[in-house]
Amino acid sequence: MGVAIEVKALNAWYGATHTLQDIELHIPANHATALIGPSGCGKSTFVRCLNRMHETNPIARVTGSVKIGDLDIYNDISPVEIRRRVGMVFQRPNPFPTMSIYDNVCSGLKLNGYRNRRELDEIVERSLRSAALWDEVRDDLKKKSGASLSGGQQQRMCIARALAVDPEVLLMDEPASALDPVSTSKIEDLIFQLKSQYTIVIVTHNMQQAARVAEKTGFFLNGRLVEFDSTHKIFTNPTDKRTEDYITGRFG
């Protein structure tokens, strides 16, 4: 089951560039939350702060607090532990090319020392089913490399890989932006189904996508969270003029 995320006074830097400024936000548990905004406004940086991936960049720095469930992830827990609880799907599918589909999906469990063959089989099947990929790959699970799938299949495999560790939060950074419409709609259906069990944060450029899958939407601009509200409100009656300009495409 998912948990809520509470972000307080979050600031992030790349070197001297102040990329995120004073972000305050409550992301509800077991719902999908969309983050929209123009390129370079800091959406990726923000989601990377939620599983402490931001600090893997040597020039990066973060201040503020992020609570996932009851835990302050920057104080109570190590980055490794938090990343075991928070799954992430990247913009470009990043399968491990030397591993089979099966090994790709259970890589998170195997690297943690989960060895029970029978259970692994079950988890792989369940994750691939959740990711709507099972029927397409069931026959060459262990024969084909993860990189031999199509882009859309690879991305769904990466989602299955993230689901296999049964995360409490799933971060998705433009998971469909490199995919065709069919794969995109499959992934949207997927998010729709997963969001009752996981807390999902999805970054997207596609406003219809945000409207379709998310209950809540946040609008970022120049490193600030301009507005955060129910998706319906953001798209029909935004409070901030800048949000309205962006939604209606009147943005510079």
Add this chain to the structure above:
Amino acid sequence: MRVAAPVGDLSTQAADAPVSAVRRFLLARGSSRWADRVFSGLMLLCALAIFAIVALIAAELLSQSQPSWHAFGLSFFYHYNVDPVTHLPLFWDPVNGVFYALPFIYGTLVTSLVALCIAVPLAVGLAVFLTEMCPRWLRSPLSFFTELLAAIPSVVYGLWAIFVLIPLLRDNINPFFIAIFQQPTLVRLFAWTHLFGDDGLFGGVNLGLGLLGAGVILAIMILPIIAALTREVMSAVPNSQREAALALGATRWEMIRIAVLRNARIGIVGSVILGLGRALGETMAVAMVIGNSPEIHLSLLSMGHSMASVIANEFTEATSDMHRSALIEVGLALFLVTILVNACARLLVWAVTRGATARVQ
């Protein structure tokens, strides 16, 4: 079911939310922080060991070369006596206690330079061929034979050089270069370079043995190292880079130039540095073909000596303490030259890549 809740269960509905088996397993795993620490500690130890080894070697060389350092000081590296009979420079005469190291440094640098000039274009060409244009069936045999070259012991190279390469150079290749470099018109035209004529690059007696022979054998020895590493870095260039170039209308060669060689250049320089390191330190094969005479001549046909080969040749026969100590100081010089050359190469890499992002993602 109430699980023995590990510290900091994330669940907000902690008490009654079902916790899956997988989650329970992962939560029980702990932070593994100590394992990470041990791992970084071990890696640090490996890194420090390198420093320790280098420092120990340097210290040993320094202390053992003290007598020679006290006797000759810095002049060890540039001075020479004049032979009373022939009036030629006399650098190294163990019997009469003359120990000046310049010819060895010269021989090492010149043979390594010759080796690089021959090996680098060949190796890069070979790597480009292997990664970009080689038909599939030829790829593995060609790689295999290239790597085989690296596995041959250097004495074998030396023997091969004595029986095959040296006669070949003497009878077929050198005459060709001599003809060019001694061609009267060219000699007149290029007199200002001092590279032509009887005291130029290909002047003097054509024995086969000498700096050129040593350079060629070194080239063959470092070719596989440079080629193999260059091939590795080239095949690590992502295909999307090649496609980006091709889609802009680049020909195959243009694509290789802007998408492959450009992205791989740091790795190529790195492999050249490794090859150069081997060339500078190579002992046996060089000792067998360089002629082993401590002299300095511009001509590549002349005999010379190198730092590594003089140590190998004379160390067991060095009876006087001064001779021994002088040889160790040559070793120290070799050590320093290697470090200096590497430092220059790094500087070059740094200068080339400054401002540009080094890696392709």
